[in-house]
Amino acid sequence: MDTVLAITLGICLAASCGFRVFAPLLVTSIAANAGFLNISDNFAWLGGTPSLVAFAIASAVEMGAFYIPWLDHALDVIASPIAVIAGAILFAAVAFDLDPFVKWALAIVAGGGSAAVVQGGTMVTRGGSTVTTGGLANFIVSTFENIAAIVFPMLSLILPLLTFAALVALIVAMYVAGRRLLRQLTTA
16 A cells, blocks of 8 residues: 555656646655655655755746746746656655666656646646637636645645545646637637
8 A cells, every 4th residue: 555655646746747847846845854755765855955945946936937928838848848857756756665667667657747747738728728818817827837736745745645536637627628718719
């Protein structure tokens, strides 16, 4: 059961990187620094004070930058590969009881993949918002993403299985809403 929880936690933390790259790293750093979360020895740097400060600054800058209308789209493009890398790192950091080959295979596929799926959902949602409102409602999307980037990793640490179910439901909702908006544009 510990392995299942570690994998679920890794997927949830990784997927959260799809909302914002640095906020899940910050939450993980705070939890590790406080002794609330055990991470692999190879990733002990995540729980260090320099990482905590760097992730706090990067999170604040990233979250604020998504409120700038033209910059939010550019950041989505840049954030996609970085979110995948951050997701793989977070997965590998918490899945320390696995064989190294299995851990890294899952980190790349499940960790990086879940971050990519969420990042794709945010891009579809933001694209739909931009096209239907001319970007005027993008601040709502940004606010939701900022909140999700903090809340989901925190919930993952406490209730990983429930958070996983909520994350799956949220991903489906983002894709459905984004596709619906885009479909309305093509038929209008």
